[in-house]
Amino acid sequence: MKIKNIILSALVVLGFTSFSGVANAGCGKLVIAEQNWASAELMANVDKIILEKGYGCEVELVPGATMPTFTSMNDKGTPDMNPEQWANAVYEPLKVAVSEKRIFVANKAPITGLGEGWWITPGTVEKYPQIKGMTALEILEHPEWFPDKEDPSRGAFVGCPAGWGCQLANANLFVAYEMEKKGWNLIDPGSAAGLDGTISKASDSGKPWFGYYWNPTSMVGKYGLIPVPFGVDFAGRDNWDNCIMKPAGECANPKQTAWTKSEVNSLITKSFVDNGGKEAVAYVEKRTYPGDIMNGMLVYMADNQAKGSDAAVEFLKKHEDLWGKWVSSSAKKKIKAGL
Amino acid sequence: MEFFTKFPVMERSALAEFRKSIDFAFRDFSRAYGDGIEAFFDPLLYFLVWLEKLMMNSPWPIIIGIICGLAWMASKSWKLVLGAAISFFLIGYFGMWKDCMATVAIITVCVIICMTIGIPMGVIMARSNRAERTILPVLDMMQTIPSFVYLIPILMLLGIGKVPGLIAICIYAVPPIIRLTNLGIREVDKETIEASEAFGATKLQKLRTVQIPLALPTVFAGVNQTIMMALAMVVIASMIGVKGLGVPILRAVLNQYLALGLFNGLAIVALAIIFDRAAQEYGRRIQKHRGIKR
Numbered sequence: 053m054k055i056k057n058i059i060l061s062a063l064v065v066l067g068f069t070s071f072s073g074v075a076n077a078g079c080g081k082l083v084i085a086e087q088n089w090a091s092a093e094l095m096a097n098v099d100k101i102i103l104e105k106g107y108g109c110e111v112e113l114v115p116g117a118t119m120p121t122f123t124s125m126n127d128k129g130t131p132d133m134n135p136e137q138w139a140n141a142v143y144e145p146l147k148v149a150v151s152e153k154r155i156f157v158a159n160k161a162p163i164t165g166l167g168e169g170w171w172i173t174p175g176t177v178e179k180y181p182q183i184k185g186m187t188a189l190e191i192l193e194h195p196e197w198f199p200d201k202e203d204p205s206r207g208a209f210v211g212c213p214a215g216w217g218c219q220l221a222n223a224n225l226f227v228a229y230e231m232e233k234k235g236w237n238l239i240d241p242g243s244a245a246g247l248d249g250t251i252s253k254a255s256d257s258g259k260p261w262f263g264y265y266w267n268p269t270s271m272v273g274k275y276g277l278i279p280v281p282f283g284v285d286f287a288g289r290d291n292w293d294n295c296i297m298k299p300a301g302e303c304a305n306p307k308q309t310a311w312t313k314s315e316v317n318s319l320i321t322k323s324f325v326d327n328g329g330k331e332a333v334a335y336v337e338k339r340t341y342p343g344d345i346m347n348g349m350l351v352y353m354a355d356n357q358a359k360g361s362d363a364a365v366e367f368l369k370k371h372e373d374l375w376g377k378w379v380s381s382s383a384k385k386k387i388k389a390g391l
Numbered sequence: 392m393e394f395f396t397k398f399p400v401m402e403r404s405a406l407a408e409f410r411k412s413i414d415f416a417f418r419d420f421s422r423a424y425g426d427g428i429e430a431f432f433d434p435l436l437y438f439l440v441w442l443e444k445l446m447m448n449s450p451w452p453i454i455i456g457i458i459c460g461l462a463w464m465a466s467k468s469w470k471l472v473l474g475a476a477i478s479f480f481l482i483g484y485f486g487m488w489k490d491c492m493a494t495v496a497i498i499t500v501c502v503i504i505c506m507t508i509g510i511p512m513g514v515i516m517a518r519s520n521r522a523e524r525t526i527l528p529v530l531d532m533m534q535t536i537p538s539f540v541y542l543i544p545i546l547m548l549l550g551i552g553k554v555p556g557l558i559a560i561c562i563y564a565v566p567p568i569i570r571l572t573n574l575g576i577r578e579v580d581k582e583t584i585e586a587s588e589a590f591g592a593t594k595l596q597k598l599r600t601v602q603i604p605l606a607l608p609t610v611f612a613g614v615n616q617t618i619m620m621a622l623a624m625v626v627i628a629s630m631i632g633v634k635g636l637g638v639p640i641l642r643a644v645l646n647q648y649l650a651l652g653l654f655n656g657l658a659i660v661a662l663a664i665i666f667d668r669a670a671q672e673y674g675r676r677i678q679k680h681r682g683i684k685r
Contacts, residue, residue: 202440202552214629214638215645240638241551243630249546250632256422357407 078329079109083131085116086360090353091268091346092116093360094367095135095162099336101364102375105390106383107332122146125155125321132324133336135162139315146319156325158336159318165343167314168218168266171277173251176260187283188229191262195235198262207236210250210263213243217297221311222264224296228306239263251275266314270354273347282310331380339378345371365391421548432554439500439553443634446492454492455479462665466672471665478661487636487658494625494635495662501557501621505565506614513572513610514598523573530566538563538627546631556633560624567616575609576602611674618666622659 082103086096096113103109114131116124121134122142126149139146149155170188177184180197191197195207209231211222219240226238241247247263248271254261255275265277286292287309295303296312318336325333353363368375368391376384401409446454455476462468462475482491516523542559549555579602587601603610629637636655643652 201550202436213641215642219642239551240632240634242632242638242641245542245546246551246631250551252547253425253550256418257426355411357410 079107080327081110083112085121085131085134086113087116092136094363097360097364105387133320137317137319157317158320162318163341169311170280171265173261174276175258188280189283200237210239224306228308268346270350273351284308286310443496465669475665482658490636501560505617509568512569516573517576534566551632556628564617564621568613571613575606579605615670622663
């Protein structure tokens with residue numbers, strides 16, 4: 053009797069699991085990296101909701117960061133997806149991993165309009181309308197527009213905080229564009245908070261500001277920072293990697309160049325393809341956040357001190373016409389119902 | 392049961408609103424008055440910039456000469472003068488001259504400001520128990536609150552640069568001089584004061600000719616502490632754009648440059664020791680003149 057019972061219940065359990073497997077239509081368990089900055093948190097949480105509600109996957113989010121997450125995906129094949137991988141940081145190993153088919157670049161540009169570079173505040177344009185459409189080369193002829201508080205006869209260019217990689221790049225570009233001679237001072241804001249402080253201070257008081265920043269960030273969205281084209285082309289990887297990114301002493305002749313192109317990818321592993329199924333992969337391939345919408349969400353997160361999970365719900369509620377295009381119509385219905 | 396295991400928390404959205412309202416109120420305040428406050432500090436900024444330029448552009452032998460001269464005047468000790476000359480020479484030799492001058496400039500101004508604010512405050516505290524009761528907790532707060540916390544409002548109000556850095560340093564460095572001035576005056580012998588009162592000294596005379604001179608060694612210990620604490624804040628001040636020895640230290644910390652960090656850290660130590668010994672010797676010599684032994 054007893055044995056019969058056990059077999060019976062085992063059969064029931066087996067039948068149940070296989071049934072639910074059918075209901076999930078091929079999507080199994082997925083692990084997605086939730087990296088520790090706002091845009092990555094948002095993307096990971098949106099992916100979680102869409103994949104769970106729309107495609108019946110079972111998604112687990114694990115904390116991550118650029119290097120650790122990539123290393124883990126590369127060596128151990130887990131997590132299954134990194135929604136926002138900054139590719140320049142892992143340029144060489146990523147090339148190898150893709151060629152060996154361990155990692156797939158499912159989406160080459162999940163966020164548009166991103167990158168590092170030089171920016172001005174809208175207050176600058178208000179004060180000097182002629183700056184509109186100017187390249188960096190042209191702006192550099194007008195240090196008098198951006199007087200340095202501590203040395204008013206010269207212009208202030210706000211660079212990167214001491215110790216950041218971009219500090220070296222800005223210092224070398226400062227030399228390459230002969231900014232010293234043109235009457236500029238390179239300001240070291242000391243920390244991320246200092247850099248943000250200069251922007252919010254200048255924006256709040258309507259003063260001009262010219263300096264380094266990057267996108268997507270809530271600062272760009274909140275203060276409407278305007279990117280400045282450099283007016284020269286990117287002068288090649290050799291100049292950038294072997295001179296611009298080196299400490300001042302090791303870069304004798306920096307060439308004038310635009311900022312290197314930043315690339316963000318959505319990376320998935322083989323097990324994502326196997327467990328997630330074609331539809332899930334198709335979703336990842338399609339989902340592209342326009343830069344301004346991403347920045348809007350980042351501003352929302354900063355203003356409300358919101359977590360990624362809260363922001364994801366807000367995004368799905370507010371931008372249905374955007375994510376509706378990423379998913380099939382049946383999935384869209386299910387996601388909407390699940391919100 | 393739930394009451395005991397779960398702490399009664401303010402509701403999440405209400406808490407978020409509360410924090411936001413504080414943030415926005417301060418932002419509105421800084422938008423409205425930031426420029427005015429900044430303008431108020433402009434003379435200070437010009438003085439700081441002038442002093443820094445003066446120190447950076449003067450020929451280095453003159454600066455070392457002046458520093459040695461000051462050290463001699465304060466301490467009358469050849470050992471200290473020689474030590475100062477050697478350490479400044481080494482600082483320059485290892486390429487830290489400019490940063491060192493920027494640090495010395497801002498520390499000097501800081502200490503002057505701390506003294507002009509701190510000593511009168513200490514006197515007021517010594518004269519009135521009520522003032523002491525109100526000021527002491529404020530001093531406690533100034534010394535224990537993490538400096539990053541007040542960097543945020545300073546940054547919002549004044550942006551980055553020398554003046555906000557100076558204020559941050561002063562907040563941290565001014566308490567010891569206030570405390571020790573207060574203590575020194577309160578510790579002055581009651582009988583001495585009674586004697587001066589018996590001779591009909593007014594309050595001001597009593598303060599000027601009896602209390603402050605007798606409290607001077609303790610006040611000097613306060614100045615000493617203020618200098619030390621100001622130097623300790625140099626790295627934090629660099630985080631809001633103050634030039635000086637703190638900048639290379641920040642760079643060293645973020646990139647694990649051991650030698651760079653060590654050199655600049657030791658330069659700060661050298662500055663601290665020179666200032667400390669000179670001030671201590673000066674204090675001791677004052678006591679000698681007055682025939683007080685300790």
